[in-house]
Amino acid sequence: MSQLADFSREEFEVRLANTRVRMQDAGLDALLVTDPANLHYLTGYNAWSFYMPQFLFVPADGDLLLVMRAMDAHGAHHTTWLPREQVAGYPESLVHRAEVHPMDWAATELRERGHAARRMRVGYESEAHFFSVRSFLTLQRRLPEWELVDSQELVNWVRLVKSSAEISLMRAAAAVSSNAMAVGIEALRGGRRQSDIAAEIQAAQAAGIGDAEGDYPSIVPMMLAGEGADTPHLTWSSAQIVAGEAVSLELAGAHRRYHAPLARTVSLGQPSSELQRVAATTLDGFEAALELLRPGQTPEAAVEAWDAVLAKQGLTKASRLGYSIGIGYPPDWGEHTVSIRSGEETVLAPNMTFHLIAGMWMTGFGFEVSESIRITETGVEVLTSAPRELIVKADA
Amino acid sequence: MSQLADFSREEFEVRLANTRVRMQDAGLDALLVTDPANLHYLTGYNAWSFYMPQFLFVPADGDLLLVMRAMDAHGAHHTTWLPREQVAGYPESLVHRAEVHPMDWAATELRERGHAARRMRVGYESEAHFFSVRSFLTLQRRLPEWELVDSQELVNWVRLVKSSAEISLMRAAAAVSSNAMAVGIEALRGGRRQSDIAAEIQAAQAAGIGDAEGDYPSIVPMMLAGEGADTPHLTWSSAQIVAGEAVSLELAGAHRRYHAPLARTVSLGQPSSELQRVAATTLDGFEAALELLRPGQTPEAAVEAWDAVLAKQGLTKASRLGYSIGIGYPPDWGEHTVSIRSGEETVLAPNMTFHLIAGMWMTGFGFEVSESIRITETGVEVLTSAPRELIVKADA
Incomplete structure (x- = not known):
């Protein structure tokens, strides 16, 4: 672990x-770091403890301090490089109380370690999923010496360009994704329950493939089928897959917390002409975008090429065409920094990694295709591997 | 779905x-409802969209308003009883921007619908995982007519006593758990990778058993083995299970978002005398507590009985002995209301449901046993079903 x-x-x-x-x-x-992906990035810490208050305190210089529930502080010794005296566990009696909160305890601990001896500007993660409003307000009240300032995803931005060690993990994650997608495509058949398809995909995600060991992905396999074929983010049910329908699969392989998402659409039988048309246009636009992502430029050219292909067929897409990826914890595998969309000002650089995703949700049907990619010295390396076209399976 | x-x-x-x-x-x-379990409880809404800002606005009287990302608002029509005009989707252009936030848009929408026409006391969920500090501060700034007040898990407390329809779903969830545990126990063998055990458990959780269809649990299967045998919340790796070791499994079956957690410990070979002693004491204490949970009383007597059994053997447990359960979304299946611990003042009532869990993490080894239970008219119904003792498997 x-x-x-x-x-x-x-x-x-x-x-x-x-x-x-x-x-x-x-x-x-x-800086107060609360996003589990940022904690993992800076310390190696890895456990399913983020549903309770926990944070890493990073002073401008001097020792870091990791604060978490006492029963989890023990796990920190297994997974971080921090010496024991830099991990502090708050007592169990503070869990789920109306009158007292773990951050009351944390404030005292920080004060005793000298971190409130003067006026300080302290950054916090305003959009981190597990830094609750109550945690924020408790620290604000207990540490009036602190001026709490939105850090604007500071550590997320540090994570944007991957090291070669990280790229190796991303490649392994992509191998897990590609295999899980192959398993999912093979499993899809009219008359089978969505839940049975999900079972096979999840087993493949956990087991991994060859040397690429699996890990739990931040999001469960998404299966856009039946009444939900035109709607993202609905999770699988036990409803039967209907022969003749098209189903979009969106999933990620994860490898040691790194994620490589992948989406494909499978038609179980002859696709409608409408679906064929949308698929062909989406794929043309997707490949046009892929050609134009390169270091030294913003994503603007790629997004313009994508928009132009769609416009020629009278289509538009409101949502962005991709986003930065890397370490992920539930409920999200996005890095929350660069988006592939019009107006994005970040200049692309080698070893940035993205999920490039073209999801077209029409009325009553949808088509989705995506790849996990790396920006190289000259263009793009596609990390994931699966046939990119609308996949047509003979009706079972 | x-x-x-x-x-x-x-x-x-x-x-x-x-x-x-x-x-x-x-x-x-x-009241602003942001906890996905509370949203589901009040409206039926169910999708993996909670990583983006979303909320249900509940005025003291009049129409509810559900606000979410436009691409997800569509899914709301599939899963809630709310009429279309009570679901509002914010535009994609607001996603992950430094200068503007979905709650800016939401505040305008609320104002236009007349919800800022006067001074109002508005409750919010201070510990909800997906109500970010930035969401809170944006609403506070944009709606100065509102006095934002901590609602103290108001809807969670409404969920505490289950209806008979909910109890049916809990029973089905428990059937899924019991089957997933049986699969896990069967799969555990020295030399197998933890990830392969997790793959089999997750497949069983997704597929369900008989009429009890599976759903994704809020937490991945926990496997306390090897260097992590004494530490809760570490997730599985691809390390091999070591013959002769003891492994604790903690998992939940989920059925239509209802959860029934279950924990067991398996010794792969002859258990050490130390483990046997801790297991015997823990089981005695667990059963003593189970006997004393009943309606009309607080959990005090049960906790005292548990503590007394442990004390006789020189053992103590700092963490609570259980907590209320029901609907769950990642990252947690607890209801965040009643705890089974000393000092809990809630009087138990029929159709409250709990995860009663005795986890003893010693140095270098651990023992865990739990059940999902329902308070009946006279005592306790154990919903989950698995041999309760320390399970000893012949070394493979």
């Missing part, structure tokens, strides 16, 4: 140093 | 009425 072996101690030091450079640029005396 | 069929329209009306009674008691003019 320890992932410390994946990265050198130097790599963790570089990550921390990069974080501190950004902290200095933002005028922060310290 | 629609779960509206599980409950009558009247049941949804009763849930809303109960919520409004508590709102009146708390002096609230309106």
